[in-house]
Amino acid sequence: MNLTxxxxxxxxxxxxxxxxxxxxxxxxxxxxxxxxxxxxxxGVFIFLAIRGAAxxxxxxxxxxxxxxxxxxxxxxxxxxALVAVLAMIIAVPFAVGVALFLTHYAPRPLSTVIAYxxxxxxxxxxxxxxxWGLKALGPALLPIQRWLNEHLGFIPFFAGEVSATGRxxxxxxxxxxxxxxxxxxxxxxEVFGQTPRLHEEAALALGATRWEMIRYAVLPxxxxxxxxxxxxxxxxALGETMAVLLVLNASGPKITWHLLTSDNPATIAxxxxxxxxxxxxxxxxxLLATGLVLFVFTFLVNFAARWVVIRSxxxxx
Amino acid sequence: xxxxxxxxxxxxxxxxxxxxxxxxxxxxxxxxxxxxxALAVLGGPLLTxxxxxxxxxxxxxxxxxxxxxxxxxxxxxxxxxxRLVTLLVTYAVTxxxxxxxxxxxxxxxxxxxxxxxxxxxxxxxxxxxxVTFKQMPGxxxxxxxxxxxLITLGATIISVPIGLLTAIYLVEYxxxxxxxxxxxxxxxxxxxxxxxxAGLFAVALFTxxxxxxxxxxxMGSVALSLLMIPTVVRSGEEMMRLVPADLREASYALGVPKxxxxxxxxxxxxxxxxxTGVMLAVSRVIGETAPLLxxxxxxxxxxxxxxxxxxxxxxxxxxxxxxxxxxxxELAWGxxxxxxxxxxxxxxxxxxxxxxxxxxTGR
Numbered sequence: 001m002n003l004t005x006x007x008x009x010x011x012x013x014x015x016x017x018x019x020x021x022x023x024x025x026x027x028x029x030x031x032x033x034x035x036x037x038x039x040x041x042x043g044v045f046i047f048l049a050i051r052g053a054a055x056x057x058x059x060x061x062x063x064x065x066x067x068x069x070x071x072x073x074x075x076x077x078x079x080x081a082l083v084a085v086l087a088m089i090i091a092v093p094f095a096v097g098v099a100l101f102l103t104h105y106a107p108r109p110l111s112t113v114i115a116y117x118x119x120x121x122x123x124x125x126x127x128x129x130x131x132w133g134l135k136a137l138g139p140a141l142l143p144i145q146r147w148l149n150e151h152l153g154f155i156p157f158f159a160g161e162v163s164a165t166g167r168x169x170x171x172x173x174x175x176x177x178x179x180x181x182x183x184x185x186x187x188x189x190e191v192f193g194q195t196p197r198l199h200e201e202a203a204l205a206l207g208a209t210r211w212e213m214i215r216y217a218v219l220p221x222x223x224x225x226x227x228x229x230x231x232x233x234x235x236x237a238l239g240e241t242m243a244v245l246l247v248l249n250a251s252g253p254k255i256t257w258h259l260l261t262s263d264n265p266a267t268i269a270x271x272x273x274x275x276x277x278x279x280x281x282x283x284x285x286x287l288l289a290t291g292l293v294l295f296v297f298t299f300l301v302n303f304a305a306r307w308v309v310i311r312s313x314x315x316x317x
Numbered sequence: 318x319x320x321x322x323x324x325x326x327x328x329x330x331x332x333x334x335x336x337x338x339x340x341x342x343x344x345x346x347x348x349x350x351x352x353x354x355a356l357a358v359l360g361g362p363l364l365t366x367x368x369x370x371x372x373x374x375x376x377x378x379x380x381x382x383x384x385x386x387x388x389x390x391x392x393x394x395x396x397x398x399x400r401l402v403t404l405l406v407t408y409a410v411t412x413x414x415x416x417x418x419x420x421x422x423x424x425x426x427x428x429x430x431x432x433x434x435x436x437x438x439x440x441x442x443x444x445x446x447x448v449t450f451k452q453m454p455g456x457x458x459x460x461x462x463x464x465x466x467l468i469t470l471g472a473t474i475i476s477v478p479i480g481l482l483t484a485i486y487l488v489e490y491x492x493x494x495x496x497x498x499x500x501x502x503x504x505x506x507x508x509x510x511x512x513x514x515a516g517l518f519a520v521a522l523f524t525x526x527x528x529x530x531x532x533x534x535x536m537g538s539v540a541l542s543l544l545m546i547p548t549v550v551r552s553g554e555e556m557m558r559l560v561p562a563d564l565r566e567a568s569y570a571l572g573v574p575k576x577x578x579x580x581x582x583x584x585x586x587x588x589x590x591x592x593t594g595v596m597l598a599v600s601r602v603i604g605e606t607a608p609l610l611x612x613x614x615x616x617x618x619x620x621x622x623x624x625x626x627x628x629x630x631x632x633x634x635x636x637x638x639x640x641x642x643x644x645x646x647e648l649a650w651g652x653x654x655x656x657x658x659x660x661x662x663x664x665x666x667x668x669x670x671x672x673x674x675x676x677x678t679g680r
Contacts, residue, residue, distance in 0.1 A: 025576075027490050027575075030485045030486035030489070031496075033480075033486060034482075034483045034486040034487070034491065037483060037500060037504060037550075040543060044514065044518045047521035048518060048521050050525060051521035093409070094409045097405060097406045097410065101406045101409065105403065106410075117414055117417060118413065118414075121413075121417045122601075123601065123604075123660050123661065124417070124421075124657065125603075125632055125653075125660060126605075127632045128653045128657055132419070135427075137419075185413075209396060232509065235509040239509075239513065241511070241512065241606070246639070269513045273513060281530075298509055301509070302509035306502060306505050
């Protein structure tokens with residue numbers, strides 16, 4: 001090994017008190033870096049709270065169409081949650097399917113290639129997804145939106161007049177679903193791959209088909225992992241800004257269950273990006289306050305996801 | 318069991334039928350697939366004049382109905398469900414890959430016409446044509462490319478030392494301590510910070526200490542580093558854990574202090590993996606739009622000073638050109654293509670480096 005090239009002089013040098021000092025300094029540096037992450041997270045909360053505090057009770061004209069912060073933020077939060085939850089409803093079955101394919105169906109080389117391609121999906125910048133959703137996917141999905149409205153219009157979700165541009169909650173949810181697919185797939189894939197080999201082989205030895213093996217050995221073992229992957233994806237979807245901003249034709253904070261109309265609720269993130277560039281300092285303060293709401297909300301969702309993971313890890317140890 | 322299909326199947330079962338159930342022929346999926354495709358073509362474009370786009374969907378639908386039905390007839394319910402699930406899983410993968418191909422192809426097709434020499438070497442400053450005295454709109458995105466690179470470089474310079482030192486703390490010093498566990502959880506939580514919140518944080522931080530309207534490139538670097546640090550920590554931690562304990566112990570046995578062991582043995586051994594992780598982290602933040610939109614703003618001329626004045630970046634350029642009107646959309650697509658190429662090149666290089674320097678854990 002070429003690690004033994006330390007010269008004798010250096011060795012004697014490092015054995016003296018100087019090395020202990022070096023060790024202490026380096027330990028301190030590493031510790032400080034770790035602590036700085038704590039400081040940074042606390043800093044995000046503190047600075048948003050300081051700068052945004054005035055936004056909780058600003059002049060009533062800033063909260064259009066409402067007059068105070070709570071309904072304003074609630075309306076935005078509703079839009080955020082609606083789009084994100086819909087996206088997850090679409091994405092999770094796909095993520096589970098893709099993860100199963102990668103771990104239990106595809107031969108190794110094919111699995112590697114497809115896993116790479118799915119990861120590549122996460123690398124495409126969100127603004128490019130936004131433009132594509134707007135110009136390519138939107139028009140392509142318009143017939144489907146019309147069909148849903150025509151044939152399933154009695155369901156409140158699909159009621160109302162279909163947007164002529166296709167820039168609806170429905171389209172935004174699909175674009176978001178595509179964007180969160182890689183992370184949810186990655187987590188599902190990891191937990192599926194961790195299923196004890198013996199459980200799987202025992203199931204097969206009892207004559208189970210591949211699906212029965214998955215159904216009775218893999219899925220029960222992975223339930224908490226799927227939940228965690230879903231919630232991490234949800235956290236991603238809640239905070240996604242540019243794709244929603246470009247794709248969704250939003251008309252400010254509002255509460256509506258119609259998914260196909262041109263009158264759509266804005267999300268917290270898209271609302272911030274939409275209005276922050278205007279140099280209205282008072283409005284920026286209000287937006288900072290909504291940013292704090294978004295931060296706390298996604299923090300809770302992510303924390304819950306981690307908690308599910310940690311609890312299930314303990315169970316299996 | 319009197320259909321001719323099941324006769325084919327039962328003929329092939331040569332061991333005692335009591336032990337082996339009837340099976341479909343080996344190429345059953347292929348046979349039904351071809352049949353479904355033929356039916357879809359015949360019943361679709363050829364006879365009813367439906368669009369060719371419908372063919373894969375109709376064929377897929379036919380396949381997913383017919384194959385399990387056939388299997389139900391011959392093999393029984395359990396095998397039929399198994400075949401159905403196999404098909405559905407395959408469909409999920411196929412459908413999941415469609416957006417990737419579609420997005421990339423669409424970006425290339427839309428963006429390619431915009432790209433020329435002026436596009437790559439000029440900024441968006443309006444100039445006066447010396448001959449006609451007409452105002453000429455700017456033609457290029459050089460200022461945005463430079464801005465993106467500078468801001469991302471700034472973010473990398475902040476994130477890499479903090480991220481790697483944290484990883485070193487987690488692996489080498491704090492292992493299993495309470496502090497290390499807390500940091501691990503916080504890094505996980507940090508992964509989930511919405512990018513726009515990172516941008517708002519930068520704005521809040523700098524306007525707290527600077528003037529209210531402060532917008533400089535460095536604010537973007539700070540925002541991006543908040544998104545980059547967790548990725549760097551994660552990959553650094555993973556790679557350093559892969560370094561065999563033997564190597565560390567051999568170094569300690571020679572009397573090398575811990576910090577030198579880390580710097581001279583652990584980090585160099587894990588270097589390839591760490592580099593891959595950093596590059597992947599860069600490729601992830603280089604396309605971030607929202608934090609730069611709120612923290613750096615947009616500008617039409619070249620600004621190479623990170624610490625003074627607004628800067629243009631590719632993602633923000635795309636959004637602002639899109640907002641300015643339909644005739645500028647081509648510029649937006651051109652910038653999108655450059656951005657996608659940047660991201661993909663970074664991503665691919667990172668993977669290749671990862672492959673080449675993969676730690677040789679076996680002997």
